[in-house]
Amino acid sequence: MIGKLKGLLDEIGEDHCVIDVGGVGYVAFCSARTLGALPGAGEAVSLFIETYVREDMIRLYGFRTHLEREWFRLLQSVQSVGAKVALAVLSTLTTSELANAIALRDITMVSRAPGVGKKVAERIVTELKTKAPAFAGEATGTIGLKQELGEGVAPAPVADAVSALTNLGYSRDIAANAVAAALKEAGEGADSAKLIRLGLKELAR
Structure with a gap:
């Protein structure tokens, strides 16, 4: 299984990039945020990889950080959320924004992602609040800060x-x-x- 790729950026597509590692081009599907943060073609790049192996294909998903990859895995533990929807969520929200939305049960924020309706968004904030308290907990300090800002204190x-x-x-x-x-x-x-x-x-x- 491939866990990380480090090489030269060969090209960037609409939903993927190609990384040249020793003359072999690996196609990695990425969120829009990850693609937008990549350097120019020919420059060095490193991505964390999630490898999916099926009977008819092998597909790689690339992430800038270990945390983004963990959220990708976590999102797919929710009913009706596959790789495509998980990437859409991570394209729309940063990991900290997603943690905030789950901690605050902000269904509207999660449903901003393309292909994520209200029901799926509700499942995400409900199921992940209990499945991943460590991830949701990263937003605690931010929630308190926002409350202080809102109250002017x-x-x-x-x-x-x-x-x-x-x-x-x-x-x-x-x-x-x-x-x-x-x-x-x-x-x-x-x-x-x-x-x-x-x-x-x-x-x-």
């Missing part, structure tokens, strides 16, 4: 950092996710400049 450096990222064009949710991650790394006493810098680093991943 967030520490000034935190509010300033979220505001700065929002002014750069990021949505409030994405900015809050990034600042929550920055807080974990920098600690509660960090100033806004450090939170902004670490937040931008998080967004660039």
Whole structure:
């Protein structure tokens, strides 16, 4: 089984990329977010791989991070969710946004993904809340931060950092996710400049 590919990017298609590894071109199907983050043709690339083997084919799915691959696997444990729907969800939501949606039971956010109706979205947020508490738990800090921001009681450096990222064009949710991650790394006493810098680093991943 192939778990990771490291080589040169040969081409990018609508839903896949081709990675040249020692002269052999491997086709890896990816989310739109992963494809959008790939370098130019001919440049070095590394993807985590999920290998599907069937009687009539072998198909590879590629992911930028180990966490994205874990969510891909996890989503398919939900009834009516196959590889295509799982990729659609990961194309629409980042892993942190998906964790937030599950923790908050935000069915509307999950149903934004193409091919995901309200019933499937409801199954995702319901089943994964119990099946993957560790994944959903990664959003806890972000949920608390969003509540503080909404109530106007967030520490000034935190509010300033979220505001700065929002002014750069990021949505409030994405900015809050990034600042929550920055807080974990920098600690509660960090100033806004450090939170902004670490937040931008998080967004660039």
